[in-house]
Structures are given as structure tokens and as C-alpha cells.
Amino acid sequence: MDAISCTDLSFGYGKVRVIDNVSFKIQKGESLGVIGPNGGGKSTLLKLILGLETPQIGCLDVLGKPAGKNRRKIGYVPQAMRFDPLYPISVLEIVLMGRLDRLGVGAYSKQCRQVAEESLETVHLEDYKKRTFSELSGGERQRVMIARALACEPELLLMDEPTANIDLSAEEQFIEALAGLREKMTLILVTHDLDLVTELSDSVLCVNQHVHRHSLPLSGETIREIYSGRRRIEHHRKTRHHQGDHSDCSHD
């Protein structure tokens, strides 16, 4: 069964067409990287899958239903840096948001708390549940976001730039946590980090108004084609390992 089935999809803001006549399928259990230049439509595609935007032309089914009808089976990991870092909320309170229910009132049930604590264990943050979000490092915050998505008990996990703003050591822990999830659910990573895609994905969806699917590893020529020479491509880990230092290793 397809996790995502997209047929002749088009979407735009005003007169600007961001996604143009796109068709693709993602199998259940597949791990897919989504890459492309800024403004190419990655985030828009993500919003369409999440049901936050509605297709203008074509159809998009997610987990067997039109996008937006199956939101509760989707775990979404946004960039942790977009939150107010001073908001005085505990790690457990954030993860429990994954158990929010339209009709639920009052306190969370025991079962909800148990699921939230298990999610924290999955990302190795079980000892952090009483800490406030502001006390955590970038990598820890990002893992909290994954724990929150896991608390939804998702069939499909969507991640938006999951390694943005986290340091090298945290990134390794973070990738380790993600690798454990590959076997359990369909995984979609929207990122500029090609090394992350190579390590965690089965294939790559390149989005630049249109969509092209590529198998891994990507050749240099393919990468140049994807980004049309306009975008710096990030190869953090490999380059750092090769150079043996911590300098900024992004290159064209």
C-alpha cells in the first residue's frame, strides 16, 4: 500500500505556481529524502502532505485518505529553533502534546503519560522530562520534537530540516535516534543535508517546482542539476571527517 500517492498535483500562492503538475508515490515503510533549492517547493509539499494547504489541481492521498483527513497518523517534526526558547514549558509537557485529542478535557490519562515517557526513552531523553525546553541544547530540543511526533504513534514521520542548527556531536546522537525509526514507519526527511539523506534514506525526491526521483548515492552532476548551481550544498559530516577539524565545510 502507498503511504503517499500524488497525481498531477499543482499548487501556488497567488499567480506563482510553486508545485507544477507533480506525480509520485511513496511506499509504506520507505525512507525518503526530499531535497531541492530554497523556494523550490519543499516546504509547500510538506504543508500539502500535512493537510495545512489544499491541492488546487490534482489529488494527494496520504495513508489511503485525502491529505488532511489522516493527520492523527502523521508525526511531524518541525525545526526546533522556530519556537520561543524562553517559553517555560517542560520536556514532558511538550511530548504530551503528541497525545492531544480534539475531545479530550482535563488532565492527560495514565496511558498518555506512559506513551510520552516511552517516546522520550526512544530518543534517549528519559532523564530530561522535568527539564524546561530553554535549558536544552539544539540537538536535545530537536530530539524532544521527535519524541513529541512519536507520541502521536505515527505511521508516517515527516521531518523539516531536522539537523539544522545542531552541532556535530549532537547530530550523531540525533542520526542514531532516527536510524532506529527507519524500520518502524515511513520516514520523510526534508533537508539540505545530503549526508543525512544518504545515511537515512532509500531514495531521494528532488523538488524544484517539478519532482524527480533519484536513487542513492547522488552523483555530483545530479546534485548540480538539482540545485542549478544556485545553492550551497551541505556535506557537514563527511567533509569534517575528511578534514579532521570543525570548520565550516559547506561547498558548492
Next chain:
Amino acid sequence: MNITVKLVTTKEIIPIVVMTEFFETVRDVPVIRFALLAGIVSSFTYGIVGTFVVTRRIGYIAAAIAHSILGGIGAAIYFSRTYNIEWLTPMLGAITAAIISALVIGCISLKFREREDTIISAVWAGGMALGLIFLHHTPGKGVNLESYLFGNILLTSKSDVVVTCVLGLVVLGLVALFYHKLIAVCFDEEFVQLRGVSSKVYYLLLLVLTGICMVLLVRVAGIVLSLALIILPAATACRLARSIWMIMILAVGLSMLYNVGGLVVSFELDQPTGPFVVVVSSIIYGCSFLIKKT
């Protein structure tokens, strides 16, 4: 319309009282007792809703709602006097205006997010202007405008305390029922939406709760100064506590200290209660910057 501002102190309004013991006064003088009760009850709502207002950074929206309340008060006084509608009290007008303002600001800012500051300014000034127009045309004896702007303990009645208690319980009940959703909306609206929960509904609920809070102490502190009473205790608590629960508890404690302590001390020192409480709470908020969070 001739508007003069003369702030009323507790001793001015109770000239026959010569005793200095505040609690004996509370026992004997209903007005002080009502103000004290209103202060205690509203401390809970101010501390808890104030924490949401401060952490969600919607202080400007709270300010706009507070000022627009004058429109409701003016309209209620005008219609009740012109058409002899006895049940249309200024308090009812204030509550209605607070809820309408909260919904207008909320709905328009959700639809046109980039215009939020403009909408806040329009509701802020528009509400006040509407109130002044209504009061200008109100027949009969002049309306004591400053008592609504800056508070007047003399205006506190038993029915006000009852309304304050009922509204306070409604606000606290709604917060208890939807606590987790309100927290989630304040932290991440988009994720709440993805869980199938309407983030817009709970954001609007938060604004309405804020609006209702603004009305609770309108008699004692006035619409301008009650804004400080919702923001300053929570803002001070935010400087001192880490978790949202601790901030709420501390904010309730501070709010009670300001309201009750302020009433006692302002009585003893013969100061106008509302402004005195706001000045003291502002000083304490300023001092909180000297304390480092552990």
C-alpha cells in the same frame, strides 16, 4: 463634557472612619469588604490568565481589550439611562465589550496576521472613542469617567463582587478544562492543528478569558490600571520561576499580595488604591531583574 481626574483614596470615601485598624474597617465598612473580596477572587484569575498573557506575549492585545472596555461601559450607561433599561449595568457593558474586542482582534489577526498591530491600535482607540461619544450623549447627571479609567473603591458593590466571583469561577473552570490545549496553542499552534484540535478556537478562547479578566477589577483599579494587575504579577513570576506551574502559583501569590496588601497599605497611608498597587507592583517587577534565576 468636562473631564477632570481626581483619584479617590479609601479614607476620603469613609470620612467617619477614624480607626486605623484595617481589619476592623473591613468588618464594619461593606465597600472595603467588597473591594477586598473582589481583590482576593480576581488574584487567582489574574495570576493564571496573566501567565498565559505574558508567556504568549499578547500583552498589547490585553491592553487593547482593556481600553476598548470603555466603549461597552459608555454604551451600557447611555442605553440604560436613555431607554430606562435597569438591568443594563456598566459591568455588563464592560463584559460584552471585552468579549467582542477579544473576538474581533483574534479573528482579524488570525485571518490577516501581518495586520495585527494595526487591528490592536484600531480596537484600542476605537473602543475608547466610542465610549466617550456615548458618555457625551448620556442624559442626566455627569458620569464619573475617571472612576472607570483609574478605579474607585466607592463604586464596588455587593453585586459586583458576585459578578466577579462568578466570572472568576467561569474563567478558572475553562482554564482547568482546557489547560493542556491552551498551553499547546501558546507553544505551537501548527502542531495543535495537526492533532485535529482547532488552534484558532483555543486562541480565541484565550483572548476571551483575557478580556473577561480585564473586567474583574474594573471597579477597584479601573480599566487602565487593571492591565498592570494582570501583567505585572505574571511577568515578575516569569523572572523568578522556571516551569509554567510555578509561574502560575507565584503569580497568584503576588497578585493576592498586591491586591490585598495594596488595599491595606493604601488605606493606612491614605493613598488611592489602584495607582498605589500598580506603582508597588511595577517597582517589584523592576527589582526582579536584580534577582538571578537559579
